[in-house]
Amino acid sequence: MNKSISTSAVLPAARPNNILYYIHCIIGVLLMFGFGYLEPFGSITPIGMQVLGVFIGLVYLWSFVTILWPSLLGMIALGLTDYANMKQVFLASFGDQITILILFAMILFGAIQHAGVTKYISRWFLTRKMINGRPVVFSFVFMYTAYVLAALSANILPALLLMWSILYDVLKDVGYKKGDKYTTIMVIGTMFGAISGQAAKPFTGSALMIVGAFEKVTKLQMEYLPYMLFGLIMSTLGILIYSLLIKFVFKPDMSKIANISTERFEKEKLPPMTLQQKTLFGCLFGYLILILLPSIFPKTIGFVALLNKIGPWGIVMGFIIALCMFKVDNKPIIDFKEIIGRYVTWDVYFLVCMAMAISGALTGEGTGIKEFMTHELNPLLGGRSIVAFAAILLIFSMIITNIANNGVMGVLLMPIIYTFSMQNGANPMAITTAVIFALHIAILTPAASPYSAILIGNKEWVDQKDVVKYGSIILVSTFVLFLLVGLPLANLIYR
Numbered sequence: 006m007n008k009s010i011s012t013s014a015v016l017p018a019a020r021p022n023n024i025l026y027y028i029h030c031i032i033g034v035l036l037m038f039g040f041g042y043l044e045p046f047g048s049i050t051p052i053g054m055q056v057l058g059v060f061i062g063l064v065y066l067w068s069f070v071t072i073l074w075p076s077l078l079g080m081i082a083l084g085l086t087d088y089a090n091m092k093q094v095f096l097a098s099f100g101d102q103i104t105i106l107i108l109f110a111m112i113l114f115g116a117i118q119h120a121g122v123t124k125y126i127s128r129w130f131l132t133r134k135m136i137n138g139r140p141v142v143f144s145f146v147f148m149y150t151a152y153v154l155a156a157l158s159a160n161i162l163p164a165l166l167l168m169w170s171i172l173y174d175v176l177k178d179v180g181y182k183k184g185d186k187y188t189t190i191m192v193i194g195t196m197f198g199a200i201s202g203q204a205a206k207p208f209t210g211s212a213l214m215i216v217g218a219f220e221k222v223t224k225l226q227m228e229y230l231p232y233m234l235f236g237l238i239m240s241t242l243g244i245l246i247y248s249l250l251i252k253f254v255f256k257p258d259m260s261k262i263a264n265i266s267t268e269r270f271e272k273e274k275l276p277p278m279t280l281q282q283k284t285l286f287g288c289l290f291g292y293l294i295l296i297l298l299p300s301i302f303p304k305t306i307g308f309v310a311l312l313n314k315i316g317p318w319g320i321v322m323g324f325i326i327a328l329c330m331f332k333v334d335n336k337p338i339i340d341f342k343e344i345i346g347r348y349v350t351w352d353v354y355f356l357v358c359m360a361m362a363i364s365g366a367l368t369g370e371g372t373g374i375k376e377f378m379t380h381e382l383n384p385l386l387g388g389r390s391i392v393a394f395a396a397i398l399l400i401f402s403m404i405i406t407n408i409a410n411n412g413v414m415g416v417l418l419m420p421i422i423y424t425f426s427m428q429n430g431a432n433p434m435a436i437t438t439a440v441i442f443a444l445h446i447a448i449l450t451p452a453a454s455p456y457s458a459i460l461i462g463n464k465e466w467v468d469q470k471d472v473v474k475y476g477s478i479i480l481v482s483t484f485v486l487f488l489l490v491g492l493p494l495a496n497l498i499y500r
Contacts, residue, residue, distance in 0.1 A: 029065070029070050030070055032065060033065040033075065034062065034078070035062075037058060037059050037062025037066075037078065038082055038085075039058065040055075040058025041054045041056075041059075041086065042054075043058075047373070047380065047381070048373040048376040048377045048380065049374055049377050050371060052372055053371070053372030053373040053377075055086035056086060056366045056374065057372075057374060059079055059082045059086065059363065060363050060417075062079070062082070063076070063363065063413075064409075064410075064417075068452075071352070072352040072355070073352040073356075076352075076356050076358065079362075080094050080095065080358070080359060083366060088366055088369060088372065094362050097361060098358035099358055101217065102316065102318050103214070103217030103220075103357065104361055105318045106317055106318040106321065107210070107213050107214075107354060107357050108349065109325055110159070110321050111159045111349045111350065111354070112341070112345055112348065113288070113321050113325055113328075114158060114159035114289075115344050115349065116285060116338075117159075117286070117288070118158050118159055119347065119348065120281055120282050120285045122278075122289065123157065123167065124167070124275060125278060125282070127171070128275055130150040130153065131146065131171070131267070132267045132271055133146060136265060136266070137265070138263065138264060139265070140262045140263055141248055141251060141252045143262065143265045144190075144191060144194065145245060147168070147171075147194075148247065148248070149241070149244050150168060151168040151202070152198040152199065152201045152205075152240055153202065154167065155198070155200070156206060157202075157289060158202075159209065159348050160210075161199045161200065161203050161456065162455070162456065162459075165199040165456060165459075168195050168199070169192070169195055171270075175269065176188055179262050181261060183465060183466050183468075184468075186258065187257035187258060187261075188466060188467075189468070189471045189475065190475065192460075192463065193460070193472060193476065194244075194248075194251075196456065196457075196460045197247060197448065199456065200445055200448065200454070201243060201244065201442075202240065203456075204236060204442050204444075205236045207227055207229055207232045207441075208229070210353065210412075211410075211411055211412035211415070211445070212441055214356065214412040215415030215416060215437075215444070217360070217361055218361070218364035218415065218419040219422075219423075219433075219437050223423050227434065227438075228499070229296055229297055229317070230300035231434075231438070231499050232438050235491070235494060235495055235498060236442060238494060239486065239487065239490070239491050239494070242486060242490065243483055243486060247482070250478065280333050281334075284328075284333070284338055285328075285338070288324050291324070292324055296312075296317045298312055299313040356412065356413075357412075360413070360416045364419065367417075368420045374420075378420065378424070379424050382425070387425060387428055388428075391430065391431045392488070392492065394426075394436075395431070395439065395488065395492050396488055398418070398436065398439075399484055399487055402418070402443040403444075403483070405444075406443070406445070406446065406447045406453060406454075407448070407480075408452050409452070411444040411445055411447055411454065414444060415441060419437070422437055422440060423437075432495070434499045435492070435496045435498075439487055439492060442491075443483070443487060446479065446480060448472065448479060449472065449480070
């Protein structure tokens with residue numbers, strides 16, 4: 006987890022945490038600006054050493070200090086190398102279509118979240134009659150609701166906290182407490198559902214960051230429909246398997262929840278949706294439909310050709326323009342200033358900006374970095390069967406995401422995946438999609454993600470040893486699922 010540590014103008018000598026903070030800052034800055042002066046090695050050129058130093062310094066600062074200011078400093082550092090000037094760096098970062106898309110997508114999905122639309126979605130799922138008297142079905146529906154809300158939100162944290170608050174009320178009402186096996190399983194399972202939804206949209210968050218790096222490296226455009234279809238199927242199967250593990254392997258005492266019914270969730274009635282909420286609800290599905298149409302119909306059809314020309318970034322901007330232009334109760338449907346202030350995560354935005362610039366530099370002509378990685382990793386990844394190649398990447402992804410930033414690791418993996426996919430005869434888009442979802446199963450350590458840090462810090466309801474225990478089971482079952490079902494599925498839908 007990347008933490009921002011507040012500082013003052015005066016350096017307090019007796020604060021060990023501040024001392025450690027500045028030590029990390031100095032190390033990161035030295036790597037960023039000093040690594041390029043070292044003697045080149047392998048096929049890496051002097052320019053490549055400069056670029057590699059910026060990247061290593063960024064990863065270090067992102068991992069041990071914070072995200073926002075190192076991203077900005079990285080742009081300056083890259084602009085001072087012989088690879089590119091400042092203007093080129095700013096065009097590659099702020100001017101990239103991916104950074105434009107993530108900014109406006111956060112605004113649109115933030116507006117939907119702000120209006121409270123997700124509460125109605127969660128209520129709909131939790132009032133399905135199928136859960137009546139079926140604790141395992143209830144467990145599946147509850148975790149799946151967390152997945153859907155996370156997939157439809159600008160940030161998964163509100164969805165996670167909303168579902169946890171509902172869960173706590175249910176557990177307390179029926180008599181469960183901390184330490185009960187069912188309590189632990191469901192708190193962790195709700196987290197699993199939410200992080201499964203984190204990568205569901207290839208046009209927001211860290212998933213977009215990795216997709217953008219993939220497109221820069223490969224010069225290919227990621228197909229949204231196959232990507233989202235893969236995520237829907239695999240996330241559904243993953244949550245279903247976890248639910249079956251509850252019934253047949255974990256076997257918690259579910260007697261207290263045996264008579265669960267929809268009446269519990271219907272006690273507190275939600276008011277009818279307002280016109281604003283209905284409009285934003287329609288925009289949510291309208292946006293998803295419009296960005297998927299070019300993946301479904303021939304791009305020669307007039308309207309589809311227009312959508313393909315303006316792209317998902319033009320589509321999302323169009324929705325925001327309309328929501329600011331039209332009024333409900335004499336007020337714009339969305340308050341742009343309020344939404345951008347509350348729902349645009351600026352550290353993520355600047356992280357993506359920097360990632361777009363550095364991902365192109367890492368594979369750029371004249372650096373020798375791509376050739377070096379190919380040569381060094383060839384004994385491990387070269388000449389492998391597609392299954393063995395995918396297995397190695399999935400294992401690495403699931404391990405590294407629990408100790409480092411998943412978006413950064415995804416950017417680093419893209420040139421490796423593309424190079425060896427071509428060498429091994431694998432479909433790079435299929436492998437990349439599977440790896441992106443694997444990189445988001447971050448649950449074991451506080452360093453895995455801000456959300457896992459919140460889970461582990463939730464000591465009122467769960468112990469860290471249980472997070473490691475059940476989280477490890479989730480990782481192993483997900484790996485087997487991805488290898489046996491995910492890889493064939495990805496190859497099928499990306500044909």
